[in-house]
Amino acid sequence: MDAIVLQILNGLDKGGAYALIALGLTLIFGTLGVVNFAHGALFMLGAFCAVAFNHLIGLEQVVVDPTKTTAWGTPLETRVPYIEAWLGDTGTAMLNYSVPLSILLAIPVMLLVGYVMERGLIRHFYKRPHAEQILVTFGLAIVLQEIIKSYFGANPIPQAAPDMVRGAMDLGVLMGFDPGTVVYPQWRIVYLFFSLSVIGAVFAFLQFTTFGMVVRAGMADRETVGFLGINIERRFTLVFAMAAVVAGLAGVMYTPILPPDYHMGMDFLVLSFVVVVVGGMGSLPGAVSAGFLLGILQSFASMNEVKTILPGIDQIIIYLVAVIILLVRPRGLMGRKGVMET
Amino acid sequence: MSIIRRPMNRRGLLKAGATGGLVLATPTIISRSAWAETNFRNDPTNSKTVTFGFNVPQTGAYADEGADELRAYRLAVKHLNGEGDGGMLSTMKPLSLNGNGILGKKVEYVTGDTQTKSDAARASAKRMIEKDGVVMWSGGSSSGVAIAQQSLAQEMGVVFMCGLTHSNDTTGKDRRRYGFRHFFNAYMSGAALGPVLKKEMGTDRRAYHLTADYTWGWTQEESIANTTEGLGWETVNKVRTPLGAGDFSQYIAPVLNSGADVLILNHYGKDMINSLTQAVQFGLRDKLVNGKNFEIIVPLYSRLMAQGAGENIKGIYGTTNWNWSLQDEGSRAFVKSFGQEYGFPPSQAAHTCYVQTLLYADACERAGTFNPAEVIKALEDHEFDGMGNGPTLYRGADHQCFKDVLVVKGNENATSQFDLLEVVEVTPASQVTYDPEIFGGELGPYKV
The missing domain is CATH 3.40.50.2300 (Response regulator)
Structure with missing residues (x-):
């Protein structure tokens, strides 16, 4: 039982990341009709906002000690972050909380990246076939990856969670299990709540604001909204930027779980597309629920008991489920009629 | 065309004799060199x-x-x-x-x-x-x-x-x-690690393997399991993980309640960085199982991997070719x-x-x-x-x-960003040498 609880937690956590990326993908697809293969790269850019922020506040004062030398004969350098030298304990605390603090950098950066991407490139492909949209966005993803690699290198760059939530938590005690049986990393719990909060915020924004109402109307019937004199294009540009921010935030907070490297976006992209297809193209609740569902299924498929019966199932489960869902419900779990059917 | 062979004339005889004499008179070293320098691909003899x-x-x-x-x-x-x-x-x-x-x-x-x-x-x-x-x-x-x-x-x-x-x-x-x-190689890693593991962790241990699913992972798993089983350790499970899995949490979670008190990560590069980071996050290093401290072993270390895994490598044993x-x-x-x-x-x-x-x-x-x-x-x-x-x-x-093979552990008191691995023991070559026949294989010919 404890093993099942652990895998459910794992699945929810993994599903949180899938759901956040798939949510942005669906928003873009639902509003602009664009299949954005650069969305994984936006997740990766978000993660590198955390790395850049950490580098920025971790800039070091280099003091050369001429009395000591390195193993290769150059004078020894002692490094102290400026922020610690200037602000003392406050500086140390800022370094400790650099991942959550980097959200402050990621939001404007991702808004800008999203805006520039949409205005500079994507809008020229609105009326082009989906195949061309896929090619151009995939190409863009590769360019973004290579830019990051040329600056930050190919090796993963570890980012530490704040000390307070760095360890593991004994959830078993809270759930009535024996102590030590359901132990789960604290940061993953933080990530789960964070992803639920962002998903909630996006839904609330679309549901309870006038802007969101117009966007939903635009998603349902773009032409009619246009006839009402509303500049839906401009709103959709902002939706694109918002989707970029959602992917970016998902990336920022994922860095303590997975040390970021330039390729991390591609690893999530394919899975997120499957999530969108399973959830139903253009359906926001579908994307979110499919994200969590596939995350949990993937975790269960990796259990030794399951793998003993079906070897290799952990590597194909997501695609297997996608095939079954598409056979039974061709529009996905919550797909709308008419999307990608013309 | 005539089929009657003409007898060799005087000029032909002189030519043949001169050629034969020249060959015989050539110093052996030159002819050996001349022979050696021909008949192979990309011969650079005529290049500077x-x-x-x-x-x-x-x-x-x-x-x-x-x-x-x-x-x-x-x-x-x-x-x-x-x-x-x-x-x-x-x-x-x-x-x-x-x-x-x-x-x-x-x-x-x-x-x-x-x-x-x-x-x-x-x-x-x-x-x-x-x-x-x-x-x-x-x-x-x-x-x-x-x-x-x-x-x-x-x-x-x-x-x-x-x-x-x-x-x-x-x-x-x-x-x-x-x-x-x-x-x-993996065999040598196992042979070098064995005595150190025995000294540091004893002979009554239960090991759980997570292994990258390709040639290197398989051979390392086999070599390390042979070594640890030779020490008296029990192998609880050997789980193959896909190369580049990214998130290993679903493979690490079952380790928690498997009864194992050692996790052996047969991963390299990014896989090792991710699996080790996540294993530490799951609290494995703080865990007490079977009355013993839970241990993690990374049989093959590299400094670049250690950099990627950050402080998670502290105190973790492995081997390296050189440091x-x-x-x-x-x-x-x-x-x-x-x-x-x-x-x-x-x-x-x-x-x-x-x-x-x-x-x-x-x-x-x-x-x-x-x-x-x-x-x-x-x-x-x-x-x-x-x-x-x-x-x-x-x-x-x-x-x-x-x-010699180096047994190392993640440095707990690093003095610089490069000072990540501490050499625990230098295992002499004689202890890691094995019979070349145990793995089979044929080298093939010299001339191709």
């Missing part, structure tokens, strides 16, 4: 230069390791051509090189990108051989890629000096006459050269690539030719020292180097 190929991962997950390998190769070429401080040329024993290239020819090089993919590596190597005329090529950070390139070496008749490859198969069942490995903190003469000379050239110390990948280049060059000098069949013979059963690993044998039977 000789070209090496350095095929390393320049893109993909191992690009940083590839970049470090390339730095080492550039340094090796510089030293071979008599530039810089000479590095290990001043410590290598025996040494036939004299800092004026190889056999008087200046060394040049071309580079390629393996992308850590077998097909891309083979294509790149083929281009180097056919278009650039390399006499030897080297590099790489994956056993699958190394094995694929060794096969190509045998097909093309050009020597391949492996870069970083740790699978037993490279010099085991997939060994090739034209392939040579200086790096140690820049070694204080022998050869290591210090290499670290000094490399550090002054690039501003930081070399990785173990850089070390093995540098040494491989010098060893090949020295073998050519000793053989007096670039003919691969002769160079191979010069490398086989060659004993050398002063290259950072103590007295070393390039065993002829399987082309595997036998030298």
